[in-house]
Amino acid sequence: NAGVTQTPKFQVLKTGQSMTLQCAQDMNHEYMSWYRQDPGMGLRLIHYSVGAGITDQGEVPNGYNVSRSTTEDFPLRLLSAAPSQTSVYFCASSYGQAYGYTFGSGTRLTVV
């Protein structure tokens, strides 16, 4: 029972590079989301999806793209990395709000 799996765990990028953060869940959750965690800032919602083929923006979507072609996977793409995107990124999924949200272990991204 893997839960929510995020890869990679660590990544260093140069400014301007692009990359995809992977997120997969095996719990058949319809709802998936991406957050970023910055020191002293709590977690902020980047993008979310309520089911395959449906995505929407959260609080801080600029510089990120998402897609949801399957129920299991919800990748987050950085189009042109900037130092301001240095953060820890968490993927979360849920059956629904009454069940809470299950979080992955995070990807620590550094942009130099």
Added chain:
Amino acid sequence: GEDVEQSLFLSVREGDSSVINCTYTDSSSTYLYWYKQEPGAGLQLLTYIFSNMDMKQDQRLTVLLNKKDKHLSLRIADTQTGDSAIYFCAEKRGGADGLTFGKGTHLIIQP
């Protein structure tokens, strides 16, 4: 938007009770959550409470909800060294997707 407010630090002695407080923002929030984050790890759901409840108990954890004051608290009985972590309060705002988090409370356990 408005912030979910939490104290940044709480220090308690091992064996005492810890009470972590949170003030949330939206009176129409339906669910309120407490998450625990240990160093280098993701967030672990501890407990949650539906907005029509005023108390929920789960083993050593007690959640109290005061809707009038928009105040949420988490009490951890018999605090142990393994409880040392950051505790996040989060609300599910009415009409919004995703959760709105506080900045987290660092719980420090003194021997």
